[in-house]
Amino acid sequence: MSNSEQDLLAIPAKKNFEFIDSIRCLAMIGIVMEHSIYNGTYIFSGYPPKHILYICLIQLSKFGTIAFFVLAGFLLGDKFTTYSSWEYFKRRLSNTFKPWLVWSLVMLVAILAQRYVAIHKSGDEYHFILELESKIKLVYLYTNYWFIINFMFCIAILLCFKKYLYSFWLGSVLLICSLVYSINVYYEWFLPSHTIAIFGFIFYLWLGAICNHYWDRLENFVSKTNIFIYLTVFLITFVWAVFDITRLMDAKSVDPYNTLRLSNIFYSVATLALLLKVKNFNFTKYLKPRKTTFGIYLIHYILVVSLLPEIFRPFHLVPFKEMSVAFMLFFISFRFLLVYGLSLLIIWLLNKTKLRWIVAL
Template sequence: MAKPAYQFVDNIRCIAMLSIVTEHTSYIGSYVYTPDSATFWAYLTSIQLVKFGTISFFIIAGFLFAENSERYRAADYLKRRIHNIFKPWLFWSLAFLSILAIIPAIIHLNSGASLKLAISTVWWGAKTVYLHSNYWFIINFLFCTAVLLLSKNMIRSWKFGFALFLLTSFYSVNVYTEWIMPLHTMAIFGFVFFYWLGVQINLHLSKIDEFITKISRRWFVLLIAITVFLGVQEAAYLYSVKSIDPINTLRISNIIFSLSAFALILRVKNFNWLSFLQPRKTTYGISLIHYILVFSFLPLVMGEIDIRTLASFSIMDMYEYQFTRFFLVYTLTFVAVKALQSSNLSWMIGLKKPEKVISEAFPPIQVSAQERRIAVETEAA
């Protein structure tokens, strides 16, 4: 029987992915609205409410790392991660790069443009895909995995965790100082702390669970309300100083908010209504595909809307626009992932090919409960 923690993992995965798709479809520009409009504050609130997904995914990654890494040598574990995660990521990121830059570059060449222009177009596309779109996540994830594998002898050390926290804090301060490019997608050391934190949650899960169970859900809701308010205020200040990334994931207020949201989900536990979304089998596929639809599908279906039109939206107009974008992207992505899941192309979303029906002349091999548990846990990782 699978460990109880895996229900918690599936719940976090599903809710975190819903939040990330909502964020990507709700984002309509950094400087569309002005602080003197009510729509400005409603817009910031709509983004802040779903800004916990990225940090939650790193925590979950660390949790699963602690659960599975002991079974393999460091090199073998990293190899498995690359095989199951990197190959689908490479396919979809290259597909996005092709749509964004490679195909346009070829069209430019055929129309008489210079080779230099074509190369610069592809280079711009590569930076956009791997540094500024959602495809940055797997690069950072594999980096965090490598760091923890190389530091396994220190993984239980709180001093090591504090050092990682200081690295994260550097990026939080850098949002204001801009010593280096203040984009969380380029914060290569910024998320290792949350990966390490997931390991600690795994190692001390029973104590943590016992502690948060004693806390009323109302206190969690109050804490989240306060941290959402602080997150909106911090983002508004960063807007006022024309920050490059005013809704940066590594803002101090957003870190506290994300950890509070994570704790609340862990506290609630029961999200059985999410089971029909099959988070264990669909989450990674949705992560890989949805951003391509945000970029290429939404403009075709909903048309390009200029900044002046967006700026004239009322609060209800904006929320309707955001919800429509989310509904279209999530629904179509989910359908695509389900179709791939049951086909020979299931490797594109990180799943093994469906097993073929075996003739009755060759009875199925009996698998022990222990082997079945390991297989389930490996897939969950």
């Protein structure tokens, strides 16, 4: 396999896991959709139908992060049998760190420039060091770039316990660590942000490895179970997750959309199970997920944060709560298609240059 194919979520050629491509493509669509939809947390008064629709649209896409950890763990379990712990970690770090560093720095420069322009227009004094410190913390702890730091940390932890990778005792300990963050979402003993939950996602990486280890049994079970059971569980967990968000909003939660909410964990697993049941989504092959998934993840958030506001600024659009339902749906759809389409275009253009390595192709 060439270096250009050794991306973050590469598929082992010797195994027929092509369906993972389809599912991770949908997971990435979910992540881009969530970031394209989100326009603030407490932007509505009460729960009019428009607010419920807004919550539902965000929740619909909230399975992506946990799904990615499970899928990565699934493929990780296969790779652990091929390489030594240090060799695997070194290869993974080499193939992901440089692209991640490039795009995270682009993000950092972009938001620093935005902040400079805003302060210059207001006539206030610009303190570069203070702004730099603040924006470094923002980019690497509170944007999508946290994922790679967290992901590599999770891999390192599992590599340390490689001998016990398929031990359910290890899984139990990791589950307890994750549940501490989940319960904290409701009680807020410490800052309940999933982007700094460094121990909160290791369990899902382990869960993916376990799914790989017992794949024959799992696949047999999934194939024999009626799809309506998966659909029913999906709908029940979705409604629970939406209700959970409203309850956290009533409690004035810092992060009512938190990925590690108990309801969202069940929803994410239910969604992943449903996708495994369907398994193949033929349209995804046209999006070439194996070559574009990591690049889209690295690029799309810069477009959401830095490009979209500049595109729509001249139109002086009213806030979401003042939009009609039809226009809000159109606006959200347009934002998503623009971000996803431009991300694909940038990847396609970079792939034709010597800079293709920065999109991990």
